[in-house]
Every structure is written in structure tokens, then in C-alpha cells.
Amino acid sequence: MERRSFVKLLGASGVAAASMPMLAGKASAADKVTIALIPGLTADGFYVTMHKGAEAAAKAVGAKLIYQGAAEWNVSLQVPVLEAVIAKAPKAILIAPTDKQQLIQPLKKANDAGISVICVDTFIGNGVFQTGAGDADFPIAYVASDNVLGGRMAARALAKAIGEKGKVYVSNVKPGVSTTDQREEGFKDEMKNYSGISVLETQFNDDDANKAAAQFQAVLGRTPDLAGVFGANLFSAGGTANGAKQAGVTGKVKLAGFDAPESIVPQLKDGTFELTIAQHPAEIGYFGFMSAYAHVTGNPVPTAIGTGFTVMTGANIDDPNVSKYLYKSS
Amino acid sequence: MAAPETLTPAIHARGKVVGRSLLMRIAELRAWLFLILLLIFFETWARVAYDASFVLNTYNLQSISVFATAPLLLALGQTFVIISAGIDLSLGFVMGLASVIAAHAANFAAVQLGLPAPIAMLAGLAAGVAVTIIPGLVNGGLIAHLKVPPFIGTLGMYGVARGAAYLFAGGMTISVSNDWYSAIGNNRVLGIPVLVILTVIACVVMHYMLSQTRFGQHTYAMGASQAAARRAGINTKKLTMKIYFLSAIMAGVGGVLYTGRFSAGAAQAGEPLLLDSIAAVVIGGASLFGGSGTIWGTVAGSLVIAVIQYGLVFIDVEPFWQFVAVGTVIIISVLVDQTQRRFMGGRTVE
Numbered sequence: 001m002e003r004r005s006f007v008k009l010l011g012a013s014g015v016a017a018a019s020m021p022m023l024a025g026k027a028s029a030a031d032k033v034t035i036a037l038i039p040g041l042t043a044d045g046f047y048v049t050m051h052k053g054a055e056a057a058a059k060a061v062g063a064k065l066i067y068q069g070a071a072e073w074n075v076s077l078q079v080p081v082l083e084a085v086i087a088k089a090p091k092a093i094l095i096a097p098t099d100k101q102q103l104i105q106p107l108k109k110a111n112d113a114g115i116s117v118i119c120v121d122t123f124i125g126n127g128v129f130q131t132g133a134g135d136a137d138f139p140i141a142y143v144a145s146d147n148v149l150g151g152r153m154a155a156r157a158l159a160k161a162i163g164e165k166g167k168v169y170v171s172n173v174k175p176g177v178s179t180t181d182q183r184e185e186g187f188k189d190e191m192k193n194y195s196g197i198s199v200l201e202t203q204f205n206d207d208d209a210n211k212a213a214a215q216f217q218a219v220l221g222r223t224p225d226l227a228g229v230f231g232a233n234l235f236s237a238g239g240t241a242n243g244a245k246q247a248g249v250t251g252k253v254k255l256a257g258f259d260a261p262e263s264i265v266p267q268l269k270d271g272t273f274e275l276t277i278a279q280h281p282a283e284i285g286y287f288g289f290m291s292a293y294a295h296v297t298g299n300p301v302p303t304a305i306g307t308g309f310t311v312m313t314g315a316n317i318d319d320p321n322v323s324k325y326l327y328k329s330s
Numbered sequence: 331m332a333a334p335e336t337l338t339p340a341i342h343a344r345g346k347v348v349g350r351s352l353l354m355r356i357a358e359l360r361a362w363l364f365l366i367l368l369l370i371f372f373e374t375w376a377r378v379a380y381d382a383s384f385v386l387n388t389y390n391l392q393s394i395s396v397f398a399t400a401p402l403l404l405a406l407g408q409t410f411v412i413i414s415a416g417i418d419l420s421l422g423f424v425m426g427l428a429s430v431i432a433a434h435a436a437n438f439a440a441v442q443l444g445l446p447a448p449i450a451m452l453a454g455l456a457a458g459v460a461v462t463i464i465p466g467l468v469n470g471g472l473i474a475h476l477k478v479p480p481f482i483g484t485l486g487m488y489g490v491a492r493g494a495a496y497l498f499a500g501g502m503t504i505s506v507s508n509d510w511y512s513a514i515g516n517n518r519v520l521g522i523p524v525l526v527i528l529t530v531i532a533c534v535v536m537h538y539m540l541s542q543t544r545f546g547q548h549t550y551a552m553g554a555s556q557a558a559a560r561r562a563g564i565n566t567k568k569l570t571m572k573i574y575f576l577s578a579i580m581a582g583v584g585g586v587l588y589t590g591r592f593s594a595g596a597a598q599a600g601e602p603l604l605l606d607s608i609a610a611v612v613i614g615g616a617s618l619f620g621g622s623g624t625i626w627g628t629v630a631g632s633l634v635i636a637v638i639q640y641g642l643v644f645i646d647v648e649p650f651w652q653f654v655a656v657g658t659v660i661i662i663s664v665l666v667d668q669t670q671r672r673f674m675g676g677r678t679v680e
Contacts, residue, residue: 043496043597045503071496204649208602209592210400211639217393218643222380234503235598242592245516246396246523247389263505263594327502 036066040096053285092116092292151186165196166227212239357615361630372641398636403584404607407577415620416480420487425600428585432458433504433595458586466578470571495597504595515591537625553620
């Protein structure tokens, strides 16, 4: 229901946008609603694609988008960027907070300055907003993929690919990252429904593809009947795939990846990956921006918007309805 | 120009050099001994727990050797830098920059210019290594001519190379579909991975340069005492330039091979490898105060790290112990090194 009323709202703003050009001649740039987007880090295809979604939304309603972020995932780098953005006094800030707790006070400052805050991808506090409880409920909305669900979808698809039996493990970045932790949690939990599948110890690779490859080879060395691996992010999946290639078991041990840069296409087709779970970052950017715009122009907004996933396989990747979810840099 | 024969006794006084080289020989042997102990440990565990051999297992040996090549390629250049009493923190992202440029160049040659795959591969390899000339010369220039401390100068370059790599990559990984290029990173010749063969060749060349050429001997001399080296007629500025140039080029080689192996150029390719490369050099018996270290020691150091990380996964130890284990090995190595130096009259930390 929430989503439907939101779509209606989008339609309304679309009409507003259509009538904008007539006014455009008179309205100066200063009159435009300005909304900022601060990603978790700038050098990442996921956020690059989210930026494009937000840009599309900004264009559709004739608002202005400021995009500023730090080069790496780090609280002490993100906060100065946030403060600089607050100084520019946008109407709203969309942010992917790099820490659940440490970003609460800096974002509160923005809120106190009359800037509406919307969390995208990651959240502060417990991610449940506008409840009147706690000190982190002030953001207007949380727009993101449900990573636990993403992990579950990977588990279901991988279970099917390996005939619902055998040994699998999760190749993950490092513990303590909310999104990848949730994917692992969802994956392991869903796998409990398959009595024939056992999940081995998770291997952490520190985002080092070389290490992920060696870990795959070591696990395979002791577990020759390894059936599948879930790579919880890009480098975990890519490194694991190379380990399988080096060991000569590409296609034999089924690999499920997470995220969908364009480089995944040939790897899905040649069997390097059985499947990958694509998030919809452009959707997060688009709906995040639209929520912010709706809110600052006096319209009600749902407090939580979950964007979807697409399971990509070698068989469906040529379908434009699937391939449109690939993360694009340009 | 001073010929090597005319160098002052400070450099060539046999007594001192013999003392130092004996110390280095022991330090290098220590790393190999350590490696053997580790292999015995994992072998025993694998026999008891899995009834399988860890060492007499071609698959394991192939996996470990490929694993070790990436940090080792960075560590080879780093060995020269550390022997000269410097440090190169930019190597990780210089490697990433080379990886991204190699991917773009190989794609450009194949797609835009329509060149056949082997030529496109060579274009990628050449462009990726060539681009590292810039950070190499800038690092060298900052340190040799502008007197910037190596730690700061290369830290600055770490940022510049990183930004440049991400800019060229547009924040994404650049995929390359070139069977020739991929073969370099993944194929085997007579059961030996091509990556390993190339890395062994690099090791032999680097060993020769360090131990048999004037360039290598001067590097040791400058690391032991820059003032003495300068008085002995060594052009330390030129030498410093050469050392940082060499280390950037080796990172470039690491980067272009990464692109072949993973069929993609990634800006962050070398980021996690930098500290491993420094650890490998130190475990291999080099002193961070300069003047000592060998290529074969560094090779042993890289293998020690690779064997620990691979072995702990192989015997199914809780993942977090890997960090503890590698850290412990580094501390032990440095402790043993310090003790040995004290006994043999070398330099120690005060």
C-alpha cells in the first residue's frame, strides 16, 4: 500500500515536472530545491549507480542534486564531508551512514539546522525512524535493499543449482559491516531449510581477491566434495571465482555472487558464476531523492522503502528486464 | 665517476662487509627455517586430522605459490627500498593504477583499434608497466632531491596514485575479455602456473641486481650509512631515484599480472597487499633501519605468510586466528633479529 501511494505521488510530481519548463525561464537556479546525496564511499559502482538514480529523479522534478562523499568507507572521512554539505544548507540530505552510532550526532546537527535527513543503503540507530523512540529516530525515511533477504535469495538460488545437497561456505569481507553481515545471516538462515546442505566456516578475505582465491583453494583442498560458495560482495566473489579457475573446477563448484557490475555478464555466460544477486541501487537513489523531494515540498512519505533484488543467471542476463539492473559507470 | 675499486674502505673493508653478509645469511636462513617448521606443523596436522599430506600435494603447492606471487612482486621492489633505509607506501595503489591502465589499454587496443588478442595483451602489459614510471620518478624525486622523508613522500603518492586509479576506473572494476591475457594469469606450463614462472624469473633478475651489480652493492652501502656512501663517491640522489623507480616498476608488473589473472583492472588491487609485502621483507631478514636484506629472504618471507594463511584455512582453524598468527610471526622475526644483531654487534633499536 505504501508503495502504491508513493507511486501516485511520483506521478503527481511528474506532472509538476512537465509544467516546469514554462516556469523555467523565470525561476532562477537559486529557487530550485537543493538536495544532497552523501554515499558511503565514492569509488564504488554501487554508489555510482545510486547517484545516477538520484540524478534522474532530480532531473524529473527539476531539483538540484549535490553529490559529495569520501573516497573510502570511514566515519572520520565522511563526517567532514557531511559538515561541509550542511554548510551549503540543502533542503534535505540523503546519506549512507558509515556507522550506526557515530553518525547520529553529526546528522542530528543537520536535523537541528532544519535539513531533513533520509538514510539510503545503510542506517543510523536501528533503522526504524519517526517512532518518537530513542535519539536516532529523526530521519524521515530509510530507503535500501533488505540485505537479509538478498542473502536468502542467494541461498535459495544456490541450493537449487547444487541439487539441494552438499557443502557450501560464505566468502565474506570482514565482520562488522552491517550489509555483508546481513547477507551472510540471511544465507545461513535460509540454508537451514535444506537438510542436505551443510554450511562450513565463513572465510574472511579483507576485500583481497588474492586471499579469497587462496581460501577457496584451501577449503577445496580439504573438502573435495565442496558444492558451492556464496561470495558476499564483489571482491569475495571475484577472488573465489579465480580460485575455482586456478583449481580447474569452474562450473563444477557453483558460485553465487552479490552485486552486478557490467563485468559480471561474460562470467555468468561462461559459467564462472552460476548466479549473482543484483541490488537495485539506481532505485534506491531515485526513491530516496523522490522521498526527500516529496517531504520538503510538504507531502507525506513512507518511513521505510525496501527496494528489490534481481537474480541474474547466464540464462536470463540477455533479457533487457534483467540486464537493466547491471551497475553502470556511464 | 668513481670506479668500484676506488671506493673508500668504509664500503669495501672486507671485515665489515663479511660481518654484515654473515648476519644477513643467518637472517635469510632463519626465514627458510621458519618456513620448514611451518610446513612440518601443517604436514603433521593434515596427516593426523585428514589423513592427507599437506606438502606432498601438487594442488596445495600450486595454490600456495600462486597465492604468494601477488605480495611477492610488491615485496621484491620493497626489498631494495628497505635495504636503502627507505619505505615505499605507495606500492599498493601504484599496482592498482597499473592494473586499471592495463585493462583500459588492452580493451582500447582490441575494441577501438581492432588489434588481435595477443597484440592487445602486449599493449595492456606495456601501458600498465609504463604508467608506473610516473609515480616511480616522482617518489624518487621527492625523496632524493626535495629531501622529503620516504614515509611522507610515498604516503602522498599513495593518495595520488589511488585517486588517479579510481578516476581512470570511474569507481568500477574494468573487465577485460582477452583469452591471451587471461592465460598469463591462469594457465600452466608443465604443471607450473605461468604466474609462478614469471615471478621466479623476476626473483632471479632482482637477486642478480641486488647481489651482483654495483647498483645492488651501492644500495646496501647507502642503507648502512648515507653519509659514508656519499663520501665514498656514490651519487646517492641518482641511486635513490633508481631504487624508487625500480620498486614502482615491480608494482606495475604485479598490477598488470593481476589484471590478467582476474580478467579485470581494479584500483584497489594492491591495497591489502602492501602491508603483507613489507611484512615479507622483514620476516625475510631485512632491517627497517637499512643496510641488510636479501631477495631470497624476501621470497621465504612471502612464502611464510602464504603458507600460514593457506594452511590455517586448510586445517579449518577459526578464521580470526590467521591475523593473530601472521602478526605473531612478524613480532618473533623482529625480536630474533634484534637479539642476533646485539650479539653480532650490528645496529639495534635504542
